[in-house]
Amino acid sequence: MARQERAIRTRRVILEAAGAVFDEHGYASTTIAMVLERAEVTKGALYFHFPSKESLAQAVLAEQVLFGSVPSRGCKLQEVIDMTFAVGQRLRSNALLRGGVRLAVDQETPAGIDRGEPFRQWSRRLTALLEQAAEQGELLPTVRPAETVDLLVGSFTGIQLMSRALTDRADLGQRLAVLWAHMLPSIAVPGLLPGLDSRADRGVRVLAEIETAEDAESAEGAGERAPAGVR
Amino acid sequence: MARQERAIRTRRVILEAAGAVFDEHGYASTTIAMVLERAEVTKGALYFHFPSKESLAQAVLAEQVLFGSVPSRGCKLQEVIDMTFAVGQRLRSNALLRGGVRLAVDQETPAGIDRGEPFRQWSRRLTALLEQAAEQGELLPTVRPAETVDLLVGSFTGIQLMSRALTDRADLGQRLAVLWAHMLPSIAVPGLLPGLDSRADRGVRVLAEIETAEDAESAEGAGERAPAGVR
Known part of the structure; x- marks a missing residue:
């Protein structure tokens, strides 16, 4: 073992x-x-x-989609939003994720490597969430989940790339907030809009939430309470 | 001479x-x-x-923005839409444009080459058009042209990249139509929406329009009429 x-x-x-x-x-x-x-x-x-x-x-390349992990939400559209911000935030510091994104984006990656695979993985995962959101009545009836998700994945790819070229990804959270501000009115039922959080610092807050939860879990596992602020 | x-x-x-x-x-x-x-x-x-x-x-890299040339429109938002579809269509066949896009997107392009420049050029050009659109009352009062344009340029970059990775850009027109279907309700005044054309084959039709105009012009220039279908 x-x-x-x-x-x-x-x-x-x-x-x-x-x-x-x-x-x-x-x-x-x-x-x-x-x-x-x-x-x-x-x-x-x-x-x-x-x-x-x-x-x-x-x-x-296969690891990439794991960096989308976020806490489950009752509102599945919020969970999709959280995934984009969490990946954006992790891109700023995680070399494994960054390497996967570069392999997927660079044209020099040879044809023998399947660069389309991470795009398909993201699409599958996010489409499942948006379909749940549709079942729960969160989406406008005009939304086709797979089509909207493909747009999200493509737009995210280009936005992080442009943010990297211009500011080394420092403004990525702000750019994602602009993306959601433009897309949400075409996706969510109007009553949901005021309650959704897609502000620029959403990624920072989601990752902090995950860290706190992990701290609590490991403290429980060790049978003792870790002092606050250890991580 | x-x-x-x-x-x-x-x-x-x-x-x-x-x-x-x-x-x-x-x-x-x-x-x-x-x-x-x-x-x-x-x-x-x-x-x-x-x-x-x-x-x-x-x-x-500097040539890239020239591939956005389209006929001037009374409705400036339609002109912006046309530029995205024209570039998308030209990307399928023009090697000079494709080379520029690869240089801008590939991380291997060394730091001495300014990869941000085409992004900034597109942003300047499209922002000027959207500002005109705003003056003409085409846009919702909430729109900030520079912000919306940055989103458009970033999204376009990623969408063409994903389309290339998955279908060698065969479905790029369709993906651009989905982009505009999601964005326009957050950009245009409602009365404008039914009249805007952002269907998947918009690029094909805009390029055909340009060819026809060029044929007419060169026929005039040569003092004779070229037979139809020569180009």
């Missing part, structure tokens, strides 16, 4: 190192040696988990 | 070749030799116009 936990941890360390190297250098210029040096693991350990650079890239 | 015309034509041939090579190979893998071979011009001619690979890339 301990050995298996170690293997999971090692795999994670390699993935994070690969994400950082892909983010900084792109697919073509990245070598296994660079990932090894960054991860500080043995060649054997790396090849055990990832037999090739291609498999590393595909695994980094 | 003839010599100057030839120089302009040569510069254009080189730019188009460079656009195609940047589009296919990206900045890092492109060499001056590849551009020379594609353009079929002498090394001297190329270096006369472009002293370095950097200057070639910057010139390709």
Whole structure:
């Protein structure tokens, strides 16, 4: 059991190192040696988990959608909004997520790597949420969830890219707030609009909420209460 | 005069070749030799116009905004819509435009090349149009033109990228129609909505309109009428 936990941890360390190297250098210029040096693991350990650079890239791409995790909400449209802001906020600091986004966006990523996969994963996940929102009566009857989600995923991709090119993503929260301000009136039933929160700092607040919840959980798990503000 | 015309034509041939090579190979893998071979011009001619690979890339980036040319409209919001569809349609066939978009989007494009410049150019040009639209009473009073334009440019960038990754841009017109269907109710005064045309084939129709106008003009210029369907 301990050995298996170690293997999971090692795999994670390699993935994070690969994400950082892909983010900084792109697919073509990245070598296994660079990932090894960054991860500080043995060649054997790396090849055990990832037999090739291609498999590393595909695994980094597959991780992307996990960075959309947010607390479940009664209002599913708010949950979709929260996911976009959480990903936007995590993009500012998480190298594994950044590496995945670069691989998906850069045209130099070779055709053998399926760059469309993260787009499809996001679309599936968000469409399921919007369909729930529709069932709960949150959406205008004109909304087709899959179409609206494709627009959201495409727009998000370009907005983060433009924010990166112009301000190194410092204004991404503000740009997402503008996106939602333009889209929500075409998506939500009018009565829902005043209660939805899509302000620029939404991502900061959602991540803080997750941290607090995790602190409480780990304190419970250890049978003691962690002092406030430890993380 | 003839010599100057030839120089302009040569510069254009080189730019188009460079656009195609940047589009296919990206900045890092492109060499001056590849551009020379594609353009079929002498090394001297190329270096006369472009002293370095950097200057070639910057010139390709600067051309991008010219591909937004569309006929002037009385309704300026329709003109903005037309620009997005025209660029979307031209992206499917024009290598110079595609090369510029790849240079702006790829993270591998080095920091010495100003990737933000085409974003800023599009923003300036479209903001001027939306400000005119506001003066003419076409926009809701809540619209801030610069903010809405930044959203449009960012969303367009991501939508064309997703369309390229999933369908090699075959569904780009359809995706732009979805974008406008979601945005227009937050931008235009309600009375304008039924008259605006943002259907998926808008780009095809705008480019056909331009071709017809150019045919008529060149027929006039040559003092004769070209037979229909020549172009």
